[in-house]
Amino acid sequence: MSASRPLPRWADIALLPALNLLLAFLVSGLVVLLVGENPFHAIQVILYGAFGYGDGFGYTLYYATNFIFTGLAVAVAAHAGLFNIGGDGQAYVAGLGAVVVALALDQTHWLIAMPLAVIAAGAVGGFWAFVPGWLQAKRGSHVVITTIMFNFIASALMVYMVNRVLKPASTMAPESETIEVAGRVPQLRQFFSFFGYSPVNLSIVIAIAALIGVYILIWHTKFGYAMRVLGANPTASRYAGISNSKMIMITMTISGALAGMVAINEVMGVQNRLVLDFVAGAGFVGIAVALMGRNHPIGIALAAILFGALYQGGQELQFVIPGITREMIVVIQALVILFTGAMEGLFRPSLERAFMLLSPEQKSEAIAVSTAKPES
Amino acid sequence: MNFSTLTKALSGGLALSAILTGVALADPAVIYDLGGKFDKSFNEAAYNGAEAWKAATGGSFLDLELQNDAQREQALRRFAGQGANPIVMAGFSWTAALTAVAPEFPDTNFVVIDTVVDAPNVQSILFDEHTGSFLVGVLAAMKSETGTVGFVGGMDVPLIHKFYCGYAQGAKAANPDIKLIENYTGTTPAAWNDPVTAGELAKAAVDAGADVVYAAAGGSGLGVLQAMKDAGKFSIGVDSNQNYLQPGSVLTSMLKRVDVAVQNALTEAADDATFKPGLTVLGLANDGVGYAVDDNNKDLLTPEMIAAAEDYKAKIIAGEVTVHDYTTDSACPL
Structure with missing residues (x-):
């Protein structure tokens, strides 16, 4: 076994992701170069498009809102050792809860409609994750398999509901009726004209509250402690008197409810109606966001903004450099996910060695640790 | 740097x-x-x-x-x-x-x-997709030997019902005893690009006796054209002139000149x-819709069929024949 010790915390949280991101941009730059465009210009366009002006920044925040919810959904489940890859389906069916409440209450006031829609969307999304949780807890069906299968069930169910139940007869497009102004979530641009026409709305406040709430839940409550014990060692948690099956079901429900909040942002904040496939893959981006954010709310917030910036900057790229098609933008986004998510350990060994060379006392300490005999 | x-x-x-x-x-x-x-x-x-x-x-x-x-x-x-x-x-x-x-x-x-x-x-x-579809419906009914013609739509939306309704009226006008088989590929936008399902629907229509099938299904229609070619029967293309795709099997194409x-x-x-x-x-008057005749299908259409279609075309333009538009009342009286 080599003499290594864990990286300092700041290097683990900030330096390593930054290096991965740099590498991702380098490889993306090569791809841009291959199609005959200037990579530096492309990066400038992305940065300017995502942060340079109010409209663009608003779009970045709007995408980030979705990714915060789905990232938190993945992270909460991950702390309990569960891999919820059904965020897409949970957010999708949650749209039903949101749109039904919003349409029913769109003659009242958003202060009434929004909290009730949050509850309804959370309940429906939570239920969609509770069922796989129940199957895992009581029947041992692996939650990775069941949650992804529930994505397909969700999309079939929603096609039926939108086409056969919610769609007014006169519309061609598969979508529900439009929600009246009183049932919509207010846009941030109504308070700050800085955001131009961008769709960022008050859902971002729910997202920030969810970040704080998840932090408190995981690290400052008894339930969060039990969750983490279950994630670290299910046998130990059982031995400590924790009901593993109850924990699995409750955790999955919380995870699904968080994913369901995407519906508030999309259905009540942006589209003002239920359209087919409104989640647009946010559930899967959430997995990358949680991975990159190390399942910590601060990391998730930063990663969500990064992915929001990539989405919005990518769109900007298409406007400014027509030679870069939408498929190219997906390639760049995928490279970032690959390097920051799947290959995040790429620099770890060399970084660990570098840190040891830099600090001699750490090096001797590390050697002492690795050569110490295990206590009998 | x-x-x-x-x-x-x-x-x-x-x-x-x-x-x-x-x-x-x-x-x-x-x-x-x-x-x-x-x-x-x-x-x-x-x-x-x-x-x-x-x-x-x-x-x-x-x-x-x-x-x-x-x-x-x-x-x-x-x-x-x-x-x-x-x-x-x-x-x-x-x-x-x-x-x-x-x-x-x-x-x-x-x-x-x-x-x-x-x-x-x-x-x-x-x-005016309904009038163009009416004309290809006339051609389909006159071509059919079995007395049964089929329709494969793309996404199940009122716009595609408008195609079907015009087609059905045209077929009934040419042959009041015609039997019609109506199918839609799906209910999501994916139905525009699912040639496999559309081809299966065309085969099912052939099994039920249809020998001409009209595909109003965007990219999915390619599957219908292929299936009808394989079965040795006839198909009708849509939007662009698709006669060249399966020469000898595509009876005609209902042109919708988006380009x-x-x-x-x-x-x-x-x-x-x-x-x-x-x-x-x-519409028909300004050639926005119509049916395609070219080298690939001129042997499939008899002079009588062309004459009948041209006759209806003139009557529709003159207002002597009205083709019902499905999207006005979401109903198709046959």
Whole structure:
């Protein structure tokens, strides 16, 4: 076994992701170069498009809102050792809860409609994750398999509901009726004209509250402690008197409810109606966001903004450099996910060695640790 | 590259892109729907129209493919803000976005195909798909030896029912005892690009006795054409002239000239003097819809069939025969 010790915390949280991101941009730059465009210009366009002006920044925040919810959904489940890859389906069916409440209450006031829609969307999304949780807890069906299968069930169910139940007869497009102004979530641009026409709305406040709430839940409550014990060692948690099956079901429900909040942002904040496939893959981006954010709310917030910036900057790229098609933008986004998510350990060994060379006392300490005999 | 050059390049680029975004471009813009530019169907027809305009005038145009629904308003504002004029968009999903954006840019001319947006600076183009489908229905019923003809639609929406309803009326007009088999590929936009399912539906129609099947299914229609060719029967293409795809098996194609509409829109809407805001309906009279006859299918159509179709065409234009439009009352009286 080599003499290594864990990286300092700041290097683990900030330096390593930054290096991965740099590498991702380098490889993306090569791809841009291959199609005959200037990579530096492309990066400038992305940065300017995502942060340079109010409209663009608003779009970045709007995408980030979705990714915060789905990232938190993945992270909460991950702390309990569960891999919820059904965020897409949970957010999708949650749209039903949101749109039904919003349409029913769109003659009242958003202060009434929004909290009730949050509850309804959370309940429906939570239920969609509770069922796989129940199957895992009581029947041992692996939650990775069941949650992804529930994505397909969700999309079939929603096609039926939108086409056969919610769609007014006169519309061609598969979508529900439009929600009246009183049932919509207010846009941030109504308070700050800085955001131009961008769709960022008050859902971002729910997202920030969810970040704080998840932090408190995981690290400052008894339930969060039990969750983490279950994630670290299910046998130990059982031995400590924790009901593993109850924990699995409750955790999955919380995870699904968080994913369901995407519906508030999309259905009540942006589209003002239920359209087919409104989640647009946010559930899967959430997995990358949680991975990159190390399942910590601060990391998730930063990663969500990064992915929001990539989405919005990518769109900007298409406007400014027509030679870069939408498929190219997906390639760049995928490279970032690959390097920051799947290959995040790429620099770890060399970084660990570098840190040891830099600090001699750490090096001797590390050697002492690795050569110490295990206590009998 | 050292750090200072990098920052210089960055700030230079930022200034450059700021200039780029502020510059007034008078080029027209075409925005495709979610299906993408090269969908072998509707969007591609719009693209071909824009390319034809480019070849004819030597001008250039901007275009954009959407990635999600939230980008519709963004794309419109972006192009309009850049000074693009006119802005042409294809697809019935644009209603909400265009209704919101059009009043913000009163000096920009918008053209939308397949839906109606009521604003002084919007031209809405609709096609009389029911009359074109009526004519191919006449041809199908006269060609059929079994007395049964089929229909495979794409996505199950009122617009495609409009195709079916016209087709059914035409078939009944030519042969009152005709049997009709009606199918739709699916209920999501994926139904526009699912040739396998559409082909299976065509085979099922053949098993039920149909020997002519009309495919109004965008990219999925290719599966219908293939299945009918394999069965040794006849198919009818849609939108573009698809006779060449399976020569000898494609009886005819119901033409819906989205390409011509886009090409004309790019020319006319660029100038306020020729721009025609309001509703434009392209039908048989102005060759917006019709049926295709070329070298690939001239042996399949007898002179009597052509004569009958031309007769109905003249009568429809003259108003002697009215073809019911499904979308007016969501019903198809047969």
